[in-house]
Amino acid sequence: MVTIKEIAAAVGVSSATVSRVLNYDPTLSISTRKRQAIIETAEALNYATPRNRGRAAAQGVGAGQKIALVHFLEPAQELADPYYVGVRLGIESRCQAMKSEIVKVVPTGSPPEAAILEGASGVVAVGHYYGEALEWLRRHSRHLVFADYAPAGDADDSVLSDVAMAMTRLLEAVHRMGYRRIGFIGWIDAFHEPENIHSERRCRTFIDWMVKAGLYDPELCLVERMTPDSGYALTKAMLSKPNPPKVLITCNDNMALGAYRAIQEMGLRIPEDIAVASFNDIPVAQFLGPPLSTVKIPAELIGETAVDLLLERLSGRDVAKKVVLGTEMVWRGSTPQPVDREPGRSMAAREELRSV
Known part of the structure; x- marks a missing residue:
């Protein structure tokens, strides 16, 4: 699926400019010719606008997709912490609603087979990951979302509470x-x-x-x-x-x-x-x-939102997004x-x- 970055390269403008044009930003100062070029290029490349991506998601973008759930806790450790059980149940329920297949990967003392992640449409990683473990996930995931954790920087999709x-x-x-x-x-x-x-x-x-x-x-x-x-x-x-x-x-x-x-x-x-x-x-x-x-x-909502972020990636979003959910x-x-x-x-x- 074509991305905003590819449209920007074809027209010779920044990705931000393309995004603002396609989102009908009235405050953007740009020539009519350049605006038209962006729109025509997007149409020629069959770019899915945010509105159309939302429609596609509603119609089941995740259907048939394989999603890997990578957990930082062993099963016995997770069962001892109902909070993380809630996060996992949120992920599983959203995948079920979207008719996505889910593959669970849990710690065994050594890294899982890279082929499991590489064979999935995307990965939801539950918990905290640092150093080599973090880089390993990034290296072997087509699309990666972190649930209940946000790595430093702005390169990753993540959802958590503050x-x-x-x-x-x-x-x-x-x-x-x-x-x-x-x-x-x-x-x-x-x-x-x-x-x-x-x-x-x-x-x-x-x-x-x-x-x-x-x-x-x-x-x-x-x-x-x-x-x-x-x-x-x-x-x-x-x-x-x-x-x-x-x-x-x-x-x-x-x-x-x-x-x-x-x-x-x-x-x-x-x-x-x-x-x-x-x-x-x-x-x-x-x-x-x-x-x-x-x-x-909101543990379950964190899990559900992580899957939603992954589906957005599968629908064409190429800008990282961090979602912070409220607490009570x-x-x-x-x-x-x-x-x-x-x-x-x-x-x-x-x-x-x-x-x-």
């Missing part, structure tokens, strides 16, 4: 509640910046925000390589310190489950002795005692209600209760 922005909003909210002793537990993103144990986005945002607020205490920011017991072990270590936090933010809901167990074993109450908030909103979060306050990240803070019983829902108590009173 967890850094969500962390900022969460910190602002608990700060308005009057909390000053705010703790964080998370994991080490060893493959991104091995020399920086605090490089994971939520952790980095937590530190930056707390430093700017004049509240950062290194004792209240603990991370380790992720294990099934990380939430439990880190929470127990933090709450054993002389001046523990009054609210604990965990990197995801799985860690919050471990935090709940540690808090209960220590004879503490949630949220009276320590409040808890987290990320992902996995199904079990609403059934904990008390129910967990957490940032809802779901307040439940593990924290007091936000300040604007708690009119009966003054800020001074809240600070006296929570900043000690």
